[in-house]
Amino acid sequence: MGQATRTTKLVLDLGKRGQGGANTGKRTHLTETAALLTVARAFYIDFFLTHADKLAERVSYYSAKHLEMRERAISANELLTWAEVCTVATKDHPHPWPGWNFSERFPDLPFAYRRSVIKDAIGKVRSYLSNRANWEKSGKKKGKPGLPGASEHPTLYQGTCELSLEGTKVVDCFVRLKVYDGKRWQWVNYPVTSSRYFQQRLHDPAWDQQRYRCIKRIAKKQWLSGKPVAGERSNQQLWRHVRHMDEDAAHQVAHRIAAVCAKYPGCVLLFERLRKIKPQGASKSRRRTADGPTSCAAKSTRPHGRKPMLWG
Helix, strand or coil: CCCCCCCCCCEECCCCHHHCCCCHHHHHHHHHHHHHHHHHHHHHHHHHHHCHHHHCCEEEEEECCCCEEEEEECCHHHHHHHHHHHHCCCCCCCCCCCCCCHHHHCCCCCHHHHHHHHHHHHHHHHHHHHHHHHHHHHCCCCCCCCCCCCCCCCCCCECCEEECCCCCCHHHCEEEEEEECCCCEEEEEEEEECCHHHHHHHHCCCHHHHHHHHHHHHHHHECCCCCECCCCCCCHHHHHHHHHHHHHHHHHHHHHHHHHHHHCCCCEEECCCCCCCCCCCCCHHHHHHHCCCCCHHHHHCCCCCCCCEEEC
């Protein structure tokens, strides 16, 4: 399973066909796909509930940090591998457990969909077992957790969806999904819709300046003291977009710092103590926003000073 570095929402256009939306047949394919994945998810929920002891298993591992053998809870990836060995027929293990032959019940289900429903089932069953254990410890008679349901929005990984945006207009783009039409799996194109912010982001070669542009747009619609302009919206979508960019940049920097520290075990990472500036409403530091190319809000999130040093 991959790790997302940035999330972008592209909504399927399921409106009227005359307005560019998907036709009735394509919408039916989505319904059939969701229904089949719900049945497959229910299969693995029953499987993990039947073998609940496996989810509580502890495995031994060597800790490079503490230089000793330790124990931890079995991971979701290890549970996924174990579940596939027990339920999926392959060349290495051609005979799944009796009564749990997933390959026989869902012969043509793509492996990416199968792994997504296994991960969903692991999360649901673990949550249920944890809530039930807490309920039993509390001694209460009411509030007993119910069994986990199988209904869930499908999760599409690489191999079940394709999207190409190079050289095309986003408003005319299609996403290619692998869906079930009731008899077989096939690739189907679906129209997508997007906001103007994503279109600007997609075609903007200098994405590093996007944060400044967003705050500049907010400044045009809002007083520098922080009070909204009468008759205007409060720019919640723009501020949400700015916060997401800040969080994404912070995660990337933290990841790079951690990678450097991993190369030098036993060293201490030293940072310069930076003075925190907290401008208040209508202060000069906020009015300074319009003086330069960098806004006050952008300055407050970028520390000044020397780079962090490794001290061995």
